[in-house]
Amino acid sequence: MTHQTLDDIIDLTRHPLDDSAYIAQARAHLNETGVLCLEGFLKDDALAAMVEEAAEQAHHAYFTKSTHNVYLTPKDETLGDDHVFNRQITSSKGCICTDQVPSESGLHIIYHDARFKHFISEVVGQAGVYPYADPLSSINVHYANDGQELGWHFDNSSFAITLLLQAPEAGGAFEYVKDVRDADRGEMNFDGVASILDGKTKPQRLAIDPGTLVLFRGRNAMHRVTPTIGDKTRYLVVLAYNDAPDIALSESARMTFFGRLA
Ligand SMILES: O=C(O)CCC(=O)C(=O)O
Ligand SMILES: [Fe+2]
Numbered sequence: 001m002t003h004q005t006l007d008d009i010i011d012l013t014r015h016p017l018d019d020s021a022y023i024a025q026a027r028a029h030l031n032e033t034g035v036l037c038l039e040g041f042l043k044d045d046a047l048a049a050m051v052e053e054a055a056e057q058a059h060h061a062y063f064t065k066s067t068h069n070v071y072l073t074p075k076d077e078t079l080g081d082d083h084v085f086n087r088q089i090t091s092s093k094g095c096i097c098t099d100q101v102p103s104e105s106g107l108h109i110i111y112h113d114a115r116f117k118h119f120i121s122e123v124v125g126q127a128g129v130y131p132y133a134d135p136l137s138s139i140n141v142h143y144a145n146d147g148q149e150l151g152w153h154f155d156n157s158s159f160a161i162t163l164l165l166q167a168p169e170a171g172g173a174f175e176y177v178k179d180v181r182d183a184d185r186g187e188m189n190f191d192g193v194a195s196i197l198d199g200k201t202k203p204q205r206l207a208i209d210p211g212t213l214v215l216f217r218g219r220n221a222m223h224r225v226t227p228t229i230g231d232k233t234r235y236l237v238v239l240a241y242n243d244a245p246d247i248a249l250s251e252s253a254r255m256t257f258f259g260r261l262a
Contacts, residue, residue, distance in 0.1 A: 009046040009106040017119040041213035054235045061094035062259040084194040089151030097136035129241035134248035144234040149227040155218035163237040169230030175203040176223035
């Protein structure tokens, strides 16, 4: 597909990104619940093309298996290994970077579109949203094969935008618990975190169909993606923005997530 416009890719009738009432309703929903799911966001043909592109690029994916705490920080040796702060969680998944998404892909069109960026900044209540300055971090396509998962964690960023392209046969569920910590106040809530890790607090689960856009506030909501079950790989796009221009993802984070700097 070449020379696509936003109208070819997004169902703008169902999701009128320009409409101030639609924007206000989306913002209110995000503020109330911490998550906004726009079902049927991608048009069927655009979704099918993105699935094909993701499948073609899958062999380029950089896979990592790592352990981390839920706060995504180094261990605190003063606390001891069994302290919840130091509990190690496993994540295993692969991704391709912005420069590996085919240049004609609708994902680049959405990501750079002024209307889309305006919608996102209005909904999250930010003056603007800006691409990453490095060539890797703006658009990532994540692949989770049989048995691969993203363990419990909090995000560092205040919001994340995802587009599910392909769901696995089973597993690959997005689970979350709202308002667990308060990152800005430094309130870590060790008891609340332990209760989730031990399975005592039951998380909420998002039922997401392919083509849905999810805007999620994951800084204080603890969340995970359960292991993929079966041969059908989970394909998930992350669209990442900054709140100011000319910011690159740190070199250490790029090496960890992508295995390269450029
Ligand atoms: O794969 C998902 O649905 C969520 C991804 C996520 O939580 C993250 O990348 O931090
Ligand atoms: Fe996350």
